Amino acid sequence: MALKLNPVIFPSACKLPYHSTSVRTPRVAMVSNLHSTPKEVNNLKKPYDPPREVHVQVTHSMAPEKIEIFQSLNDWAEKNILVLLKPVESSWQPSDFLPLPESEGFYDQVKELRERCKELPDDYFVVLVGDMITEEALPTYQTMLNTLDGIRDETGASLTSWAIWTRAWTGEENRHGDLLNRYLYLSGRVDMKQIEKTIQYLIGSGMDPKTENNPYLGFIYTSFQERATFISHGNTARLAKEHGDLKLAQICGFIASDEKRHETAYTKIVEKLFEIDPDGTILALADMMKKKISMPAHLMFDGRDDNLFEHYSSVAQRIGVYTAKDYADILEFLVGRWKVEKLTGLSGEGRSAQDFVCRLPARIRRLEERAQARSKQTSTVPFSWIFDRKLTV
Numbered sequence: 563m564a565l566k567l568n569p570v571i572f573p574s575a576c577k578l579p580y581h582s583t584s585v586r587t588p589r590v591a592m593v594s595n596l597h598s599t600p601k602e603v604n605n606l607k608k609p610y611d612p613p614r615e616v617h618v619q620v621t622h623s624m625a626p627e628k629i630e631i632f633q634s635l636n637d638w639a640e641k642n643i644l645v646l647l648k649p650v651e652s653s654w655q656p657s658d659f660l661p662l663p664e665s666e667g668f669y670d671q672v673k674e675l676r677e678r679c680k681e682l683p684d685d686y687f688v689v690l691v692g693d694m695i696t697e698e699a700l701p702t703y704q705t706m707l708n709t710l711d712g713i714r715d716e717t718g719a720s721l722t723s724w725a726i727w728t729r730a731w732t733g734e735e736n737r738h739g740d741l742l743n744r745y746l747y748l749s750g751r752v753d754m755k756q757i758e759k760t761i762q763y764l765i766g767s768g769m770d771p772k773t774e775n776n777p778y779l780g781f782i783y784t785s786f787q788e789r790a791t792f793i794s795h796g797n798t799a800r801l802a803k804e805h806g807d808l809k810l811a812q813i814c815g816f817i818a819s820d821e822k823r824h825e826t827a828y829t830k831i832v833e834k835l836f837e838i839d840p841d842g843t844i845l846a847l848a849d850m851m852k853k854k855i856s857m858p859a860h861l862m863f864d865g866r867d868d869n870l871f872e873h874y875s876s877v878a879q880r881i882g883v884y885t886a887k888d889y890a891d892i893l894e895f896l897v898g899r900w901k902v903e904k905l906t907g908l909s910g911e912g913r914s915a916q917d918f919v920c921r922l923p924a925r926i927r928r929l930e931e932r933a934q935a936r937s938k939q940t941s942t943v944p945f946s947w948i949f950d951r952k953l954t955v
Contacts, residue, residue: 628842632711655737684948688948689878699765752947784828786850787855788821
């Protein structure tokens with residue numbers, strides 16, 4: 563999970579730091595694309611048209627000769643990245659944390675789960691649902707990884723280390739949405755049909771995080787995102803414990819642990835790229851940060867709320883699950899992890915990119931402080947996920 567940047571430069575006081583330029587609803591999409599249309603066409607049933615990206619999409623920006631770098635790293639990835647995967651037989655599964663339907667005590671276990679959930683406030687459920695929906699859009703994320711030149715799974719069952727990682731990573735991540743979905747279903751606290759519609763809309767919308775089929779950009783993006791989801795799930799675990807639901811705290815904690823391990827994998831890849839091609843990698847990092855990291859779920863839509871992601875992000879910020887401060891903290895962490903300040907032998911352009919990236923966390927914090935000082939206005943909006951009950955955003 564990651565969040566929203568203000569359209570000008572950086573986050574406003576009540577919005578999380580992720581930039582999203584999108585058409586929010588099919589209705590808006592049609593208005594923006596259809597000008598003068600014959601009357602008989604207007605009477606026809608419109609085709610499926612989900613919320614979608616509207617920025618100019620760039621493809622295959624990496625120089626073709628750099629594909630060889632990733633091909634040459636296949637053995638390195640086998641020894642350094644695939645070892646971070648857990649064997650299926652020793653991995654946790656969603657059923658480990660949930661009432662077992664074959665058990666004689668199933669109904670009592672469900673009743674106990676619902677009793678624990680009574681102490682959790684609505685704003686917590688909205689953020690947990692948003693996290694779950696983000697996890698459930700996993701098909702989009704696997705698709706995104708398989709757009710990257712030099713590392714994509716060319717056949718669907720390729721035996722390159724990159725392809726094996728993508729499939730196994732997807733398998734590990736798939737458990738997260740499954741577990742949270744079932745827990746929320748059993749809780750009885752949320753409107754599952756509205757949630758399911760949101761998931762279908764989101765997967766149908768896809769995602770273009772502006773990685774341009776470029777694995778340099780792609781692995782920087784995934785490094786940031788895995789760190790963000792580690793923080794988010796860690797905070798939902800902390801809040802669940804504070805409200806007395808220790809089982810849910812355990813669930814969120816196990817998911818956060820997976821995200822941390824995946825963060826380690828992606829940051830190791832970028833670290834290796836800095837070792838092999840420091841100039842190309844620092845330019846990619848600066849480019850990604852200038853474009854701003856967009857949240858995978860920024861096209862979230864439930865069929866009703868055109869600004870659903872913005873409202874969900876505001877609640878997450880207010881209860882401290884994922885905040886504007888976290889965006890700057892993640893960047894600062896990655897700059898330190900990759901020793902960006904200590905890079906030498908860069909070109910003039912590379913040194914400029916290095917200076918930009920190293921100064922950026924402090925700049926983001928200053929802008930956020932100013933935005934918080936300016937913005938005090940709040941409002942209440944209904945969330946369909948919790949039966950249209952209203953929350954402050």
